[in-house]
């Protein structure tokens with residue numbers, strides 16, 4: 337295959353990378369550091385920085401633990417290490433978090449910042465562990481009451497958003513939050529001599545300003561219905577009994593390294609579009625008018641929509657990767673499915689010869705159980721299509737956990753229009769490509785492609801073999817991370833990171 341320096345896009349080094357995106361939050365210590373880095377959010381793929389972030393969380397929370405008066409002393413201390421964090425914040429749990437965060441997107445910046453600083457705290461990891469073993473404590477815990485108290489003092493409007501925000505902090509269903517408000521109400525009405533310090537404090541606050549209390553309950557009654565709707569919306573996520581059908585993962589999974597099991601994920605066969613993204617522009621829904629089933633494929637107007645000649649040989653193998661994007665024929669065209677310009681759509685997008693396996697030092701990876709010929713289509717990269725704003729919200733979480741599952745759909749965009757670029761997030765909704773690791777000598781090449789529409793925003797991503805790949809080899813892509821701090825473990829002799837000067 338023709339080798340190229342810049343595979344995906346003519347003038348943009350940063351195109352099509354797995355990346356984490358810098359959050360614009362300014363209150364968080366870690367994010368402050370990020371903001372000083374560079375203007376390019378692309379550079380945020382930085383595992384050392386993220387490790388630092390985890391260290392900061394540890395320190396912050398140790399401080400909190402020492403100084404805080406709000407922590408219930410009965411909470412058992414479980415050892416919390418980076419490993420605990422990873423096993424605790426599974427993609428599914430993280431998805432639940434980000435959904436909550438998204439629901440509070442339009443809250444005030446200040447509240448968002450406060451949520452951010454409480455977010456992913458080790459206190460909460462400990463607390464949730466405690467609740468797991470002591471479910472009777474769930475509804476009436478000083479810890480939670482005190483956390484609410486903390487927010488109560490902020491004088492925010494008592495709105496559905498605030499309740500949702502609190503529930504996000506509480507890491508579980510809003511209905512439980514209501515339970516806590518109810519218990520506050522009961523205590524307050526009893527007006528008894530409850531000597532639980534936290535409760536007494538709360539009662540004092542409430543008594544001294546019963547109008548606030550009244551307002552809160554009026555609003556809570558008003559929004560009770562919304563609570564229910566919200567709960568229903570995410571029922572599947574809140575319900576701890578719901579277990580995703582792991583058997584539905586259409587690939588074999590192999591781990592001879594340790595006992596780790598594949599996290600629960602939602603495998604999808606097409607991209608999901610986030611509600612805030614819209615849909616492809618119908619003006620871009622058009623096809624060719626070829627009369628001969630695109631026999632003279634180089635003259636097909638779909639092919640010509642790309643900027644280079646038809647890039648496949650007669651066996652349907654990609655022969656050059658120095659192309660902008662592939663534009664395939666579609667249902668608007670005059671041709672049928674046997675037309676030569678339908679290579680990707682006619683390929684098997686769920687190749688059972690691929691296996692998810694545990695690598696020695698890069699977590700899970702993908703390997704092939706059969707040889708793959710140079711130029712073969714290997715898989716599409718799938719996930720949830722999100723916009724810049726949503727990616728920033730999610731980054732609040734992803735940055736802290738060193739999650740690197742963003743892939744910018746930036747073919748055809750220049751740096752100035754970055755905020756218009758959509759991104760594929762494959763952390764939870766994904767296919768096997770979610771497990772592709774980075775290599776400085778990658779055997780896959782990434783090519784954007786279009787089938788049903790030609791709207792740049794909704795470009796799709798294909799991976800092709802850029803050389804023959806022997807069976808049992810790990811298949812890898814080049815993340816194209818331009819960051820000296822990335823600790824690359826690809827182990828190839830071409831590794832361009834971690835060079836000792």
Ligand SMILES: C[S@@+](CC[C@H](N)C(=O)[O-])C[C@H]1O[C@@H](n2cnc3c(N)ncnc32)[C@H](O)[C@@H]1O
Nearest residue numbers: 698699700740770771772773774823824825826
């Ligand atoms: C898209 S995921 C790939 C799947 C991942 N290995 C897993 O177990 O979920 C990207 C993450 O894989 C790891 N990774 C991938 N390639 C790597 C490399 N060459 N060196 C170090 N870590 C790598 C990093 O932790 C990165 O955040």
